[in-house]
Amino acid sequence: MTTFENFLEGHKGSALNDEMVVLLREIAQATRRISDTLKTSAFEGLTGATEETNVQGEAQKPLDILSNEIMLEACRNVPSVSFAVSEELDAEVAIHADGKYAVIFDPLDGSSNLDVNVTVGTIFSVIEAASAADILKSGRHQVVAGYAAYGPQTVLVLTIGKGVQIFTLNTDGTYVMTTADAKIVPEAKEFAINAARRASWDDVVAAYIEEAIDSGHNMRWVGSMVADTHRIFNRGGVFLYPADRNKPASGGRLRLLYEANPIGLLVEAAGGEAIIGNTCILDIEPTGLHQRVPVIFGSKVEVDKISAGYAARVLEAAAE
Numbered sequence: 001m002t003t004f005e006n007f008l009e010g011h012k013g014s015a016l017n018d019e020m021v022v023l024l025r026e027i028a029q030a031t032r033r034i035s036d037t038l039k040t041s042a043f044e045g046l047t048g049a050t051e052e053t054n055v056q057g058e059a060q061k062p063l064d065i066l067s068n069e070i071m072l073e074a075c076r077n078v079p080s081v082s083f084a085v086s087e088e089l090d091a092e093v094a095i096h097a098d099g100k101y102a103v104i105f106d107p108l109d110g111s112s113n114l115d116v117n118v119t120v121g122t123i124f125s126v127i128e129a130a131s132a133a134d135i136l137k138s139g140r141h142q143v144v145a146g147y148a149a150y151g152p153q154t155v156l157v158l159t160i161g162k163g164v165q166i167f168t169l170n171t172d173g174t175y176v177m178t179t180a181d182a183k184i185v186p187e188a189k190e191f192a193i194n195a196a197r198r199a200s201w202d203d204v205v206a207a208y209i210e211e212a213i214d215s216g217h218n219m220r221w222v223g224s225m226v227a228d229t230h231r232i233f234n235r236g237g238v239f240l241y242p243a244d245r246n247k248p249a250s251g252g253r254l255r256l257l258y259e260a261n262p263i264g265l266l267v268e269a270a271g272g273e274a275i276i277g278n279t280c281i282l283d284i285e286p287t288g289l290h291q292r293v294p295v296i297f298g299s300k301v302e303v304d305k306i307s308a309g310y311a312a313r314v315l316e317a318a319a320e
């Protein structure tokens, strides 16, 4: 049996330095605490919404706030952490003046699913950032990224740049490796999109979905990106949260730094693709901590069909 800690020790001195091992152990511990907190939340009055909204104007749930505090505490426990950036914080928070790593996280993804007992998760990304000005860099600079999904099982999915490992939390609180080298199958007849928003899709997305339905693809939409991502890790498919065609400048719904980038790194490390139109998500130069972007990722062959659609549109526009 390989535990999460064994895995980290095995890569210490090569893919991971001592500081990163300490940091990842602490992030794993935070996800154990969030997992435990979720299990008993109904008894602690931690349901419903609070009166608070975050910087993006979204109502915060008690568990959004608590998970954020647990992640922040993990950051404070690790001397190498310089800054924390979170969906639930207006701006970056300085942690240790001589730290070198910024930890960027969505403490609870899919929180609209909390009260209906559907899988939610924590998404995290780590980049080198000695000063606040270093935080806004493309996803290619991520050193590690991962997510925890809190469902029938609690799983921790990690990439240390190369390869993706999946660990499952056992009843003793130990994360045990259950997949050593996760790969996203290149082809799968399944897509995930919020079909209620189809009037706002651009032509490329609309054509892909129409063709997928006509050729017998299945649809799944959990409403927690971590859960939809985890399904894609297990059986392939494609996830789309495109921009609104009427408001393309406002981007999509999902946030670049703590949703799209970490998932993008994991997806590419597992042989999948993650794009926004003609560009890889990981190549986007960020302009703000809470910047929203359209997101399309998953099985390579499916994502390639969509990027070919965007490439054809560029050629058509050039010919006009």
Ligand code: AHG
Residues within 6 Å of the ligand: 058, 087, 106, 108, 109, 110, 111, 112, 194, 223, 224, 225, 226, 253
């Ligand atoms: P969060 O709970 O962190 O705000 O993220 C929710 C996101 C994502 O998990 C999910 O895929 C998407 O919102 C669901 O959007 P719709 O409500 O439009 O389906």
Ligand code: MN
Residues within 6 Å of the ligand: 106, 108, 109, 110, 225, 259
């Ligand atoms: Mn989220």
Ligand code: MN
Residues within 6 Å of the ligand: 064, 087, 106, 107, 108, 109, 110, 111
């Ligand atoms: Mn969230």
